[in-house]
Every structure is written in structure tokens, then in C-alpha cells.
Amino acid sequence: MTAIKVDIADLTAQGVTLRPTDLLLENADHLQARIEFAQRMSRVVRLWDAASIADTPLAQLVRDLRQKVLSADPDYKAIEGSASRISEALGTEGDPLPLAEQQLGLIEAPLEPPPLTKPAQFTHQADFGVEDDVSPAAARIERVKQWRRQAVRGSAGVQFRRDVSAKYEHRCAFSGQRLPKLEVTESPGVDSAHILPWSTHEINSVRNGLCLSKQCHWAFDQGILRLTFDAASRTYLLDIPDKIRKAARKAAFDLQYFEALSGPIPESRLPNDRAHWPSPTYISELNRFVFQH
Secondary structure, eight states: EEEEEEEEEEEEEEEEEEEEEEEEEOOTTTEEEEEEHHHHHHHHHHHHHHHTTTOOOOHHHHHHHHHHTSSSSSOOOHHHHHHHHHHHHHSSOOOOOOHHHHHHHHHHHHHOOOOOOOOOGSSGGGGGTTOSSHHHHHHHHHHHHHHHHTTTTTHHOOOOOHHHHHHHHOOOOTTBBBOOOTOOOOOOOOOEEEOOOOOSSOSGGGGGGEEHHHHHHHHHHTTEEEEEETTTEEEEEEOOOOOHHHHHHHHHHOHEEEEEEHHEEEEEGGGGGGGGGOHHHHHHHHHHHHOOO
8 A cells, every 4th residue: 555545534623533535556566556445445344244144254254353443442453463364264365355245145256356557547646645625524425426326327226216216115214205206297206315325236225225305315415414323222313413503504504394304213214124224334334434423
């Protein structure tokens, strides 16, 4: 790893918290590959999710790695050791993630590694993290929008939209409004929105989707409405982040409609089959990225 591009995740009088966005890798032959950190982490989170319900030696190794990574006081040597044991179990000296995904049933065959290119095809390392005028918060929102645009393309995206709309019976999970397509309209009043925007590895599942009205979809994408999951009560909750409230007051933005939606989401707005309810893991990962949790 030769360079890391970062966003400012949080800025206070006491210090700055940085979040990696891109990694620049280079091998001994000076060939480079670029990895988007959040896309990579979305795959890791899905692997953790799959390992939590599998009963295999590999799943146990992945669970052990997850426990060390999420420790309140992480031991980085121990993390490195756990990762090495996974590589040894898979018999690879390269990237173990695709093989682990295959063995835990997330993909049918290992993905191709990131393409290696000559340095001239990349921005020079000195320019890799060049500063721009976009705020960190706006950059995160824009990145999510770009990934979601990728996720809805193609036949898988079409099937995703149909599946989510059908399971929610064309009802907005946030407002409760049922807005199906009418004989006299060109489209329904609800969208099938992705929770995690990443389109890789069959992420187009109903558990990664929400049926939302046009207005609620916009508010969800822009971070005005935040969805969380309370594990103790097994309840999905909506709220408006404090930063949004402050920005709204400054701009005289009317939050009344969204205020009325805040609170627990009734189960009647969710699919009849709990197996299709939104994944708490996906919700948590999205919030960690967008809201710095």
C-alpha cells in the first residue's frame, strides 16, 4: 500500500478524525491497483454476516477476526494474525476475500482481483489525494448516490425494484402511504431504494432494500431521515440527525413533514415475511459511513 486518500470524518476543537476512502496499491513490478475502501468494507461486512450463521472452520476464523477488529481496544498484531490464518486456511498468498466469499456461499466463483496498471495510467501519487472544494459530508452523500446509480443498472436492478415493491405491496416504509401505479399513470409513487448502495455480490436482495415514496427516498438519500435498528426491542426507528436540524434552521427549511415520521416504524409497513425485513447489518454499515457512527 503506497498511498491512502481520506475524508475528514469529524472535526472538533480537540482534533480531526480521518476516514480512508481509497487505497493505492503497488507490487514489486511497480504495477498499481486502486481500491475504494467503502466498497471493500461492504464486502467484508457481508462476509461477517454470512460467517455469523455458518458452522465451518472458515466461518469460525472469520468470526474470530471480526471480534478482534471490533474490539474496543484492538490489538493490530492479533488482527494481522487472524487474517493470516484465514489466508492459510484458504491456501492463498493473494487476496483471501474472494475465496472466502466463495466458500461461504456469497459468490459462485472468486472475483477477479483489481486490475493492475502501470503508474502512468494513474494520477501521480502526489496528486492521489488532491484537495477539492467539496465538504466531507457532501462528498460522502455524493459517493453513496454514485454507488446507488451503479446498483440499479441492468436486469438485476430491474428485478430488485420489482421484488422490493412487491414485498412491501407498494407501501412506503417511512410514511405508510400505499402508492401503486395506476392505469392512468406512467409509474408508481414509490421507489425501491437501496440501503447499502454497493451493487456487488448479489447486494440486490430485498433485505438491502426499502420501498419509499419519492419524497422519503430523497430524504433518505440526502441523510435528512436516518434509519436505525434497536436490537433490544427489534424495532426500526427513524430520526433526524442534529446536523440536519441545525442546517434546516439556518436555511429556514421546513422539517415538519419529516418530524411527523420520526419514531418507530410499525411492522404493518414491512414485508409479511420477516426474512425480507431490512438487514440491521446493512443499516448499521450505511450509518457508520454516512453519519460517522
